Amino acid sequence: MSTSLTTPERDPDLHTPLGGVSLTAGQLPRGAAPGTLVAAAVAGLLLWLLAGWAVVPCALLAAASYVVIVYTWSRAVEGPRKATDRFVTALVSGAFLLALLPLVSVIVTVVSRGAARFDAEFFTNSMLGVTGEGGGIYHAMMGTLIITGLATLISVPIGMLTAIYLVEYGRGKLAKAITFFVDVMTGIPSIVAGLFAYALFVMMFGPGVRMGLAGAVALSVLMIPTVVRSTEEMLKLVPNELREASYALAVPKWRTILKVVLPTALAGIATGVTLAIARVIGETAPLLVTAGLTDGDNFDPTDGRMTTLSVFSYYEYQSPGLFAEASFDRAWGAALVLMIIVMLLNLVARVISKLFAPKTR
Amino acid sequence: MASSTEAPPRKNRVPRRPGDRIFAGVSTGSGVLILVALAGVAVFLVTEAWPALTAPAEDIPGGQGLVVYIWPLLFGTLISAVLALVIAVPLAVAIALFITYYAPRSIAKALGYIIDLLAAVPSIIFGLWGMNVLAPVTVDPASWLSQHLGWIPFFAGPPSSTGRTMLVAIIVLAVMVLPIITAVVREAFTQTPQLHQEAALAIGATRWEMIRMAALPFGRSSIIGASMLGLGRALGETMAVAMVLSASAGGITFNLISSENPPTIAANIALQFPEATGVGMHTLIASGLVLFAITLVVNMIARAVINRRKDFDGAN
Amino acid sequence: FGLVACGSANEEGAASGPTINGAGASSQEAAQSAWRTGFLESNDGMINYDPVGSSGGREQFTNGGVDFAGSDAYLDDKEVKAAQERCGEGGFVEVPAYVSPVALITNIEGVDSIKLKPETIAKIFNQKITKWNDPEIAASNEGVDLPDTRIVPVNRADGSGTTENFVEYLKEAAPEQWPHEVSDEWPVSGGEAAQGTSGVVQAVKNGNGTIGYADASQAGDLTTVEVGVGDEFVKYSPEAAAAVLDVSERVEGRGENSFAFDLARDTKESGTYPIVLVSYVLACGNYDNADKATMVKDYLNYMISAEGQKAAEEQAGSAPISDDLRSKVQPAVESIGSANSGS
Amino acid sequence: MAKRIEVKDLDIYYDKFLAVQGVSMTIQPRSVTALIGPSGCGKSTFLRTLNRMHELVPNARVEGSVVMDDDDLYGPNVDPVNVRRQIGMVFQRANPFPTMSIYDNVAAGLKLNNKRLKKSDMDDLVERSLKSANLWEEVKDRLHKPGSGLSGGQQQRLCIARAIAVQPEVLLMDEPCSALDPISTQAIEDLMLELKANYTIVIVTHNMQQAARVSDTTGFFNLQGVGKPGELVEIDETTRIFSTPSQKATEDYISGRFG
Amino acid sequence: MAKRIEVKDLDIYYDKFLAVQGVSMTIQPRSVTALIGPSGCGKSTFLRTLNRMHELVPNARVEGSVVMDDDDLYGPNVDPVNVRRQIGMVFQRANPFPTMSIYDNVAAGLKLNNKRLKKSDMDDLVERSLKSANLWEEVKDRLHKPGSGLSGGQQQRLCIARAIAVQPEVLLMDEPCSALDPISTQAIEDLMLELKANYTIVIVTHNMQQAARVSDTTGFFNLQGVGKPGELVEIDETTRIFSTPSQKATEDYISGRFG
């Protein structure tokens, strides 16, 4: 078998093999790619440490030289297709590493600055009667859980049912309109959602209303489109074969949806819902105008002001007073707690989807 | 499409069992409820914007009328959201690919989780991080860019000395929308039928060619859907942009690295609303209405793109 | 619907009482926090304050949404009418409760003290002077080694009482150099803009050659500018700031319980610091609910009391109002009552 | 309990495309009817109209009538769910539920409809269904493993077990044995012969011998021409069709040396 | 140019489950090798190891060696892409790309290797591939419609067309005709007989007659017992296997009256 890389002339009758590349034709030696990577990294490191270049150009240069070397080498030895494959591999892995940068940076920042206030008082006390140092976020944690919980209770059923309508029932103008306007809804600025919810509650309760429920409604406006969109995408991926299998067993449509379609798509839906929660749990502007701000406990979402972690964190940061450090510590601490809450939610979603995920093995 | 509605055979209507009727009713109701809520938002926006729409030009902040006031905002909104998406979508698709097809199977799940963590970061933290950590880091590269690539309008300079530039706002937005897009796209890739992947590999496709033949087309509608989600988020993001961007009205410019930047609509509302009164307040809502309309138009275009190849949908 | 959950550790056995709600200027937030803490130590009840911004506070006050409000500016004529309508017969009460110097903060490598005349400040913020080693700056800073750095003026991106007060100062102290109209929005484009006081402070800190204006309590270890008043240069201090209010004139014709002041920014008086933010507190003369009326009255009384002003100074870095002023405004606060109880 | 199905002048459309035209036939109760014909002539399409699965394809519709005993399946008051309860189906491509175990797949017809059975009765039913489909021995030790880890033929038999577990009156099978080895095929054919004592069975098959072996009646479908709709060429007793078909096309088709 | 494949002591595992044990056989070039055996005995599993498709199942692995001419397919320097380029495959379940048109489905493999093929050459190749798979007449008017709107048998033939369009050296076919009617089956069998002049062909089939008709060599797989791994019972010339098999199990299996 020749090791030539060019494609031989085509046989006109299709009935003979084309031949082509031999199995072991032009392979980069094992470890060529990792080796190049190490070399490029070392070169970058040397430039940084010895030649005194800045970190960013060094890293960029190392990455670029790795990609270029591996691509040209592979192209020469293995041919353009394999080279493209390697190129994409490098690109895709690079993209992942790139995405880790801000993540690591954010986490390091928040943890290093937020850890200062990880004491018992912080988690058990409210801010009632606190100025200067000390104080806690118990009231804000509860507020966050209650308001986001309510928003989730409102948005998830509505959002999921709408997605179900769109995928399983939706035909004609209504479905088109809903699909379309749900997308439009994703672009509503959070403050506008807050003002809208406030206006709505003013109509019901008169001017100056502040209550957790109003905050939850505002958040729902922001949350619903994410839930609808992600659920819809996941439902669309469920093969029609499965629906047919269920219908053929005389299962009514609604049961088919509940027991076959939803479980199959559940993992994706759970991820979507957590993303939706994550999107709203950090909102400040809409909550300030609807749920307001208070120093103390209020666990009744239908009456009076309620503080959430994000609002608390924001105002501790914005109006710190003279004891700025104490305030900033609280702000970062609250932010860290907020992140931990979302991470835990994320874990819960993973567990849920693990329990119901399609079992492939 | 994956929809499998029971098209009524001939003229007669299918009798529905109560369970079906209730379920169909409730889910249709939810959809309608969303429309009603949205209509509510629209009515709210229009009524609150009305005084500004009808006010004489000199009453609008800036004194030159609504169009002059909103145009820079609109420009800033679009340029930041679009460029953020230009960065985020390819990156998100690449990351989703990495997690589903490149990373060792044993750790792929964990990697997905790590990216999801980015979604756990609230926007005010992105704001704080953007102005305190990211912005200072960009100062030197930005001045390098303006020195060497200054002929590109994006890098015209003069570079900001604090780094609180449009470039940083765009990066922050891109990072914010990244996990949402990644998660949805990743899910679609995981669902790509094994059969189709095998079909591609069996004709001698490399991994990348398999992805191009099977995974990307299958995930196409999800990618667009996810991008729409991301775009919406980027268009509407409020607090992070407000905190990160050094914005001043009148700064219509493609220059991404100076201190003078057009504000975005959402951030501008958040910034100005607390101290806005009368027509000023109505003007802000009017800008919100414009954002609403823009989202509408952008989505119309995206829908048109998706529907063009509906027949080739992956679920069939 | 109330949730049964255990409360915060520090709230166990907290006494109940009436709740009063306020909203308004974010500048007052730290002081409000100090006041409610101090007040609730010896009183029952609950006080909330949403820092939604001055005009938001004024609006919510005039449409009855909140019981009291904080505002960086006094009510304009239209709002006066609205407030009178809301409060009915008792009219409204408007007293300055929070006075705070606005510091000019800078971050210039190698420079840790700087003196600027009002005209120079106006030119800098108007972007007419663009280098720190400009002769005009050098003239008032003999012996300081000024670098050839670009000046980056930092202003508030959001509507702000601080901006309004600062711009008012520029307009009055250097009218030639500052042709812009006074409003709570920064009038010059092209500078570095940042959200909120903290944003300005951060931007000044993060940049080089930056100069900004911010509530003095937040200046931290940044270099603050000594501002030219008459022939001398004054560093900000609470006393110097409060002094301005004493040389300023009360605006007439707004009802006996309204104490609005047009500040004498162009004062040449020795020992005054003219860049000052004066923030008012608004309340009604009359509330339907007697308990609420008493609580509002007591709370306002506490705010302007020597004790309250001291608390605010310690926590928020504000300038205590003078005894003289207090004695003038106290009767207005005392007049708060309830139609029902007929006090 | 078996039912007779009467089809009259049935036209089947995919949107505007007429896939099958003018089919009229009677499907006898207590018998096996086989449908044969070249690929793409509309056998599956026709089969799916018998239990209204057809409706699931957007814009697909039928004209004509399908009457089971005395009920028009497409009558105004007929609920397709009830139709499908009585007329079960096995698909051309195996489609087990990926989220369910083997056991749950078989029990799906009952479980999805929330029919509660005693655990032991359910176990019993699952076992019997799997045995009938000749799958029991192979999976009895991994009943609670997912159904998607099975071989192609195993999956197909799983789907057959699932369909017979709900005990329908009529059973439609679209090439049920195409993925099966001779042993399983025999088991399924035995099953059909057993079932036909009480059920009405319709199968689509490409295997002439199979049609000859198991069916009482055979219908031959063919395309009227390239790009034209499919039609029922003739239907008659199986022995007649395989010995003395009345149509030339039928004879040509079955005299092919294949099976 | 066709290749010989030498398999030695091959064990195939799904994770810890040993699915196929100890297979050794030689697959002759320029011939058709048929693999028969009951469902679930590991025919597909074995076939998939021949072009390393097996590796796609998580945790699946092989022990033993598969050598094509002189290259060990599992050797350290072998790129599975090259393996699959030379050893094409048609799957048990038809799997056209749903997102591509019929034309693009066939052209998919060509486009990979011949980036600059002229439009007319491409059209030509697509047409010839579809003709070889006996599908051309049915689809020539809707080449640019999606491949998923085809009937089961049409989809299967589309996949065959796709596989031969790239002209591999070895063609593996997993029950390629199970969904096909006799006419198409004959077309595919004719195709195999034509191709074997130059290619090495391995098919899995449940159809004994088919194995007898088309293959030169037949291998019989069986389970060693319930729950035990599958094994290659014997492999020999097809005429021998069908007349005088050396193993009792083989005789039992093929003497079943099915096909």
Ligand SMILES: Nc1ncnc2c1ncn2[C@@H]1O[C@H](COP(=O)(O)OP(=O)(O)OP(=O)(O)O)[C@@H](O)[C@H]1O
């Ligand atoms: N969903 C669909 N949309 C449009 N046309 C379709 C659809 N399904 C099938 N067809 C067309 O209808 C015709 C009949 O298809 P059908 O699946 O009934 O054939 P068949 O007789 O079952 O063939 P096979 O034996 O290959 O399964 C074919 O031309 C096919 O392409």
Ligand SMILES: Nc1ncnc2c1ncn2[C@@H]1O[C@H](COP(=O)(O)OP(=O)(O)OP(=O)(O)O)[C@@H](O)[C@H]1O
């Ligand atoms: N992905 C998988 N994971 C675990 N076990 C598997 C997997 N695929 C197949 N098996 C098991 O391996 C054995 C052999 O399966 P294989 O698909 O090779 O059978 P086959 O001979 O092709 O059967 P059929 O004729 O039904 O297609 C079976 O017991 C099957 O359950």
Ligand SMILES: [Mg+2]
């Ligand atoms: Mg069919």
Ligand SMILES: [Mg+2]
């Ligand atoms: Mg198989």
Ligand SMILES: O=P([O-])([O-])[O-]
């Ligand atoms: O008090 P401010 O309005 O300047 O935030």
